[in-house]
Amino acid sequence: MITSANKNTLSPEVSKYARKKLVALEAAAKIFGEKGFHGATTSDIASEMGIKQGSLYYYFNSKEQALQEVCEFGFETYVSRMKSICAKNQPFEAKILSILSSHLGSYRGKSNALKVHNDQRLYLSVERRKKIKKLGSQYRELLESVLQEGIEQGVVKQSVSTHFVAYSIIGICNSWGANLVREPELDLYDTIDQCSEFILYGVIEASNESSNNT
Amino acid sequence: MITSANKNTLSPEVSKYARKKLVALEAAAKIFGEKGFHGATTSDIASEMGIKQGSLYYYFNSKEQALQEVCEFGFETYVSRMKSICAKNQPFEAKILSILSSHLGSYRGKSNALKVHNDQRLYLSVERRKKIKKLGSQYRELLESVLQEGIEQGVVKQSVSTHFVAYSIIGICNSWGANLVREPELDLYDTIDQCSEFILYGVIEASNESSNNT
DNA sequence: CCAAAATTCTATAGACCTATTGATTAGTTT
């Protein structure tokens, strides 16, 4: 049995294993992102990182576990960053901007892992999804708390459902995130600004109250 | 060779073939929706409609063609409905509401096909995606034209990019659409209303101009 | 430079899956 958890105890900084495991994760993320979980083969992933199919199992116990790790990898740092954003003492608008920067920026950073998390995580067994589910709930609750804060400060309309808006914001971000991955020439900061403007103020001209209700 | 295009020339109203072909499309949509294109097997689809795996090829030439037909099926009527909405002479807000009703309502109607279109169409070859691509562009252009109309009427802010907002609206709709499919107890009309409010006016309280810009 | 550990390779068993073929049953028409 392969004890892939073994690391060289006398690692220089970080073990060779850990370094190459990261390469494996990135390769898996790229291939899963391109072909989907079931469409990707272990052979694809292995050749992406320059090793043979069988050797991949030195780094993963199974294909499904590879997907699990990619999803967790793509989501983990991202949620913890969300936490620190929410903890800060900033006006509502600034927080939203930070959140959008973090969310959309993640796609440009380790684009593939986060995309895989969004598109492929449901193919994991319930058991394997536990941690991911927890992270997802955490994230949505954090976003809802920011909105609730906005309501209490009188900045955000009382009529909005924090749950609904949180979901909608996540939807917009994931949709644009997918575009950012697909089209590298798309400008990240422009996208962030437009999302922010749209989420905060909608599309209706504020001054004109042309409510010609039929 | 199976001439699956044959219909009984003396069909009663609509041929038995056409009727069961629809059953096949719905079964394929359901299974593709649950397991994804590569995760689904022809055996799954066949047993969903109560026939054996091999018999499925009486209705489809290949698994990939089944996916193509499901995607087109899910998108076609939907785009044509969008056309008639855009042609109507209605105020901007009413049009947006109609569009949201149509888009989100579609998920409740033939929920699976539209979901499959969104999630799985990229696994089709470029050739097979041609028609779908065209429909997608048509849809987005129609939505952009509605926004442009709104700008010209002074209802929509001049600063918004119609392209960006169109994409964002589609993102929100697809995100909520997926929720509507996943959670049947979610109220359709409530979702439509909240989406509309959010898209039109954003989350910020209109009266309060608390722009404490740092 | 040698021995132990880490990493990669080759080869393959065992499943499973698509698509085809020819036989078989059900349905219709005359």
Place this chain on the structure above:
DNA sequence: AAACTAATCAATAGGTCTATAGAATTTTGG
């Protein structure tokens, strides 16, 4: 009811994929 057509089935060829096992190679530490 015979003749014809439509719909389904059973069986399988041919291919691909995951995961494993043991051999071979590389790296590391003394």
